[in-house]
Amino acid sequence: MSTHPTTARPMDGTARAAELTARTAAGAAELTRRTGTAPCLATVLVGEDPASVTYVRMKVRRCELNGIRSRQVVLPAGTTTDRLVEVVSGLSADPEVHGILLQHPVGAHIDERAAFEAIAPGKDVDGVTMHSFAAMGFGLPGFVSCTPGGIMRLLDAYGVDPAGRHAVVVGRSAILGRPAGMLLLARDATVTYCHSRTVDLPARVAEADIVVAAVGRPELIRGEWIKPGAVVVDAGYNPGNVGDVDFAGAAARASLITPVPGGVGPMTVAVLLEQTVRAAAVQLGEDPAALGL
Incomplete structure (x- = not known):
């Protein structure tokens, strides 16, 4: 990671979601044909x-x-x-x-x-059951929670390997914060969960190579907290098209950052559609991999 302030490159969730959805549509068409x-x-x-x-x-x-x-x-x-x-x-x-x-x-x-x-x-194509959470926790096959799954797809698309990096997840909801941490841990990140009872949140965020903001409070994460060169994923969406991160301040220090809107949101829907077609393939006796999924 760079140790100098930078101007972050946006992580274009709209474009990446369009690519995933195009593959999903092709898979759905082939499944229907078969x-x-x-x-x-x-x-x-x-x-x-x-x-x-x-x-x-x-x-x-x-x-x-x-x-x-x-x-x-x-x-x-x-x-x-x-x-x-x-x-x-x-x-x-x-x-x-x-x-x-x-x-x-x-x-x-x-x-x-x-x-x-x-x-x-x-x-469970939205990845909300205890069965799905256990599969995420143990790294077993199953459906991921769609927003955390979309986050991982974005990191991959932009060449961010979580292995060995310190990821700080701010938020611990059952369908966002907790599974996001599980998926990062499965990719060999060192994961810290933060929440409303965390002492000195700015210091914890400042240690992060990857920040996942998933707390549902507008601009809670301030730009000056961000380690120079860190990757910032804003999974929050609040009234007025505002995320959980101070975008302008964070973008001045991060290397990559998701915009709100146009970052994590489109990826969530794209993963939902893909998992639906994968589920249908299995139930209809077809191999999802053979459909490009």
Whole structure:
């Protein structure tokens, strides 16, 4: 790593996601040709939260554009845990559904973990179940959480080898911070998790060769905390198109940085689509590798 201040090169998630999605679309088309069945992603939305509605609509549209069928299940905001588990279990048992996405967060009255665990491991294309987390932790085959998976794809695309580097993950959510650290550890990084109880967060971040910001607080990570030459991955998205990192300040010191928007977000959706086609291939008796996936 350089020891001198630098101007960071943006990590273009939009372009890298387009490349991955093109391969996924080709794989979906070939799978459909071979089996006569198109991959199918079921989306489950509880309530009418505007952001969630927008996210689901966007994911459905991306499916349609890339040869993936979508099945949308919209439930009222007052849906109980038992009812949601029943719906998700039904999709898990349906052979016409190959992947399941439960849009989160669900209502505070719902046991979200119970709902996630109703997703069959082979259809957990969003990587949210305990089975998927264990697979990530042990380095076994399975589906990765989509945002951490997208982060790893970005690092690879820009030639960033985590091996031997100190990665600091700021955030410990079950679907972002924790699995991101697991995936980095599997690639031989030395990983430090930071969170709301971390003492002297600036000092911890300043030690990092790779910073993953995943805490959901706008511009929490200040530019002056960044080690010169570090790689900065901002997985946050806050109102006003603001990430968790002070972009201008960090870009003056980092070697590579993800913009918000246009960095991690597009990669998340691209990984979701790819994992859906991979899941469909396995369920339909085809080898994902033979489809270029």
